[in-house]
Amino acid sequence: MSIELLLALPVMLPLAGAAAALLARHHARLQLGLAIATLAAVAVVSAVLALHVAEHGTLVLQIGRWTPQLGIVLVVDRLSALMLVVSSIVTLAVLVYSSAQSVSESSERTPVAIYHPTYLVLVAGVAIAFVAGDLFNLYVGFEVLLSASYVLLTLGGSASRIRAATTYVIVSLLSSLLFLAGVGAIYAATGTVNMAELALRLDRIEPGPRLALEMILLVAFAIKAAIFPLSAWLPDSYPTAPAPVTAVFAGLLTKVGIYAIIRLETLLFPASVISDLLLAAAGLSLLVGILGALAQTDLKRVLSFTLVSHMGYMLLGIGLSTLVSMGATVYYVVHHITVQSALFLSAGLIEARGGTTNLARLGGMAKVAPVIAVLFFVPAMNLAGVPPLSGFIGKVGLILAGIDVGSPEAWILVGIALVTSLLTLYAMGKIWNRAFWQPASEEMAAELADREVAPVMIGATGALVVFSLLLTVLAGPLMAYTDAAAASVLERTPYVSAVLGEDAAAQVQHRIGEDGQKVELTQDGGGR
Template sequence: MIPQSSWITVLIALPTLVPFLGAALCLLQGRNPRFQRAVTVGAISVALIASAMMLYLTSVNGPYAVKIGGWGDEGYPNGPLGITLVVDRLASLMLVVSTIVLLLVVVYAIGQGIRDGTTDQPVSIFLPSYLILTAGVCNAFLAGDLFNLYVSFEVLLAASFVLLTLGASADRVRAGASYVMVSMVSSLIFLAGIAFAYATTGTLNLAEMAVRLDDVSSGTRNALFAVLLVAFGIKAAVFPLSTWLPDSYPTAPAPVTAVFAGLLTKVGVYAIIRANTLLFPGGSMDNLLMVAGLATMLVGILGAIAQSDIKRLLSFTLVSHIGYMIFGIAVGSEISLSAAIYYVAHHILVQTTLFLVVGLIERQAGSASLRRLGGLFASPVLAALFLIPALNLGGIPPFSGFIGKVALLEGGVKDGSVLAWLLVAGSVITSLLTLYVVARVWTKAFWRPRADAPEGGLTNSTASALIEEGEDVLLEEREDVGRMPAAMVLPTAAMLAAGIALTVWAGPIFGFTGDAAHDLNDRRPYLTAVLGGDR
C-alpha cells in the first residue's frame, strides 16, 4: 500500500508530467497520426481526471504541497532546494476548466483535420506542440516558486510560437514574430523581477517569500511588485500592455486561436492574483490596478466596435473582458475576488466557444469577414452555437456572464471608493457595448441575406481581379468550405454545455470560489501547506 502522501505527489505531478511524456511519444511516432491522436486525447484526459480529483481533495481538505527533487537539507541557509508544486482551490479550479478546454479543442482540431484549410502544414508537429502547451499551462497553475512559474511561461512561449506559425504563411510568421518579441520582453522583465526578488528575500519559493517580504520596506516591496505586474500584465493583455494580442491571435488556425484566447491570458491573470494576494497583500497597487482595469475594458470594447473580421472583433472583446477580472482583483474583498475567479472560469469557456464557432463559420461560409458573410441563420445549429455564448458574453440574464458581472458590481458598490464607482459605471458601459458588438455580428453574419453583404457575391477570382485594380477587398482562399463535420460541431456543443453548466450550478460554484477567495485573502492555508506549522 503506497502512503497517501505518495499518492498526492503523483497526483499533483500528473497534469504536467503526462502531457510531456505524451509529447515525446508523439514526436517518436510522427508518421503515425492515429497513434498521435490517441496519445494526445489520452494524455489530456488523464490530466483532466487528476485535476478533478484535486478539485475534490482541495474542496474538502484545503491546499496540498509537494516538493520534488529537493536536496541540500543541511548546509543551505535558506533550506532545501528543489521544485515545490502547490494545489489549492484556485489552482484546482483553473486546472479543471483548462483541461476541459484543452481536451475539447484538440478533439475539434482532429475533427477539422488540423490543417485549417490548406494542405502544406506539418501536421505531425501539431499534437506534440499542443501537449507541450498543455504541460506548460498546468505547470503554471501548480508552480510554487517564481522560477518554476517562469519556466512554465517559457514552455508556453515555445509551444505557442510553433502553433501560431503552423503552415508558415506570411501572415502567421509575421504575427508569430510579433508575439515572440513581446513575450521575450515580458520574460526579460520577469527575469529581472526574479533577480530582484531573490536579492531582496534570499528565496524564490512563494510561501517563504511571502513571509520574508513582511519584513521588507514598503518602497522595496512596491518596486518589486511593479516589476512583476508589468511582466504579468503583458501575459494577461492588460492595457496598455495589450496591443500585441489582436494582431497575433486571429491569423492562427481556429483551434489554436480558440485555446490561446481561452487560456493563455488567464495564466497571466492567475499570476496577478497570486502576486496580489500571497506576496503583496495590503492593496498597495489597488488604485493602479483599478485604473488599468477600467482602461482595459473601455479601450478593448471600443477596438471591437471598429472591426469587420469576427476573429479580430473577438480578440478585442477578449482584451476588454480581462478588465473585469482586474476589477475584481483590485477591489480585493472576498466577494469581488470570488466574482473575479468565477468570471475567469466563465470567460475561458465562453471565449473558447465563440472562437470555435468562428472556425465553423469559416468551414461553412469560407470567410470570417462581416463584409462577406450573410444568411448563416439557414444553419440553425450554427446560429444556436453562436447566439447562446454571445448572449452569455454580453451578460444577458440568466447566463454566467450576468451572474459574474452582478457579483463584481456588488463588490465595487460595497467598496464605495470613487475609483470603484467609476469601475462599476465602466463595467455597465462595456457590457452594453459588448451586446452591441455581438448583435452586429448576428445581424450581419446570420440575419441578412449574403447577397446584401458588400462582398457577399464575390468569388475568389473576382476578388483577386478587384485587388489587382486597387480595390480594398478581403480575400480568403480556403480549400475546406462546405458542410461542418460532426467532430467539429460536437466539441463546440460540449463547450457550450460546459458554459451553461456554470450557470445551472452557479450557487455551488460560487460557494467554491468564495472559499478560494477566503483562502487567498487569509494566506495561512497556503503558507501552512508549504511551510508547515501554524502560520
C-alpha cells in the first residue's frame, strides 16, 4: 500500500468506528472496545506518518486522482503530523478515562449510547482540520467537530449544560458564518480555495482587499481559539460539561483554532502588516485571562480562565513570526494540549472524590487522596512553567524570541509573559492550598470517606501526566522536530512544492533568511 493512502486513515478510521459503535449501541462493552481500538489505530497511523514526514518530507494525497486545483487534497507536513500524534494520544487517554465515569450522570434518560459514536466523529473532525489542503475542507473539519461538540456539551440534559451549550452554539455559528464568508470572498478574489495555490495568488492581490480577507479569517479563527476579546464564551461553556468532555475541549479544540491561525499567518498571508495586532491580542489574553482566573472560586472556572490566558503565549510566538518564536510556539502547543487536558482530568478526579469543584468547600485531599494530589500537582506546576518542566522550556523559547526581536512591543510582551507565569503559579498554588492542604470540614470529610475514584480514571490521568513529563525528557529531539516544522511553515516552499510541484514553489517568496529572521515581502513579491 502506498504510504500516501495512510493520510486518509486518521479521518476514515474514526468515521468507520463511529458507524460501528452506533450499530453496537445496545452492547456497551463492545462499543467501548471498538472506540478504544479505533483511537489506538489512529495513534499508530499518526506516529507512522510523523516518522515518515520527518525523514522524507511532506506527504500529499489527491483524492480520486483529481488535480489539486479541482479535487480534494490531503496534506501532512511536520506540523500537521505532530498535531495528529498529540491529539490521538490525548483523545485515547480521555476516552479510557470516560469509560469509568458516567458522562450523563445528571439524567438517566440521556441516550448514553451516543457518546462513543459522537466522540469518534469529533476526533474525525479534528483530523480533517489538520490534514485539509484547502480552506473549504478546513471549514468542513471545523463543522464536523463543532457538530459533535454540541452533542457532547449537552450530555446529561441538565439546565446548566443546556444554557452553556446555547452560548457555545451561538458563538460557534457566528464564527462559522465568518469563516464561510471568508472562504467565499477568497474564492471570488482568487478563483481557488486550495491553500498551496493561495500561497501564490494571494501575494498578487492589492494590499487593501488582501488585509480584509485576512481579517475575516483571523476573527473567525480567534473566536474558535478563544483569543481575547473573543473569549468571553469559554469560561461559561466548558466548566458545566463532564470532565472528559471538558478535557478534550480545553486541551484540543482551541488548539485547532491556533493551528488554523498558524496556517493563515504563514502559508496564506506571510509578513502580515497585522503582527502588532496579534501581539496586542496576545498581551491582553495573557493578562485578562490570568486576572480572571485569580478571581474565581470554582476549580474548573480557574482552569478555564488560565486556558484563555495561555492562548496568549501561542499567539505571541505567531505574532513575533521568527524561526525561534514559531518553533517555541509549536512546542508550546504540544505542551499545552497535554497539560491542560491532564489538569481537567485531575479536576474530574477531585470532583469525583470530593463531590464538588467549589474551592471554598474542598479541603484535606492531600491526606486522603495522595495519588490525586500528585496527579494535579505535576501538571499544575508544568502549566505555571516551573523548571525543568516543558512549560518552562516553551516559555523560555518564547521569551528568548521576544528578546531577539528587541522591539519595544516585544519587550513589553516579554514582561507580560513573565508576570503571567508568576500569576499562574499563584493561581495553581491557591487551588493546591484550598483543595489539598486546608483542613476538611466535617461535611467534606464525610464525602471523602464515602466516595472512591475508579482506578481506570486514575490510570488514564496518570498516563497523560507521564506523557507530559516525556515532553521534558525528550525536549531535545522534540524541539529539533518543532524547529524543523517551524522552518517548513515559514518558508512555505516545501508545502507548495509537495502539492503543486517545484515549478510552482519557485514562485513563492521565502519568509525566513539563513539567520532565521523574518524577510519582509514587498508588494511586487520581492524581499528586502
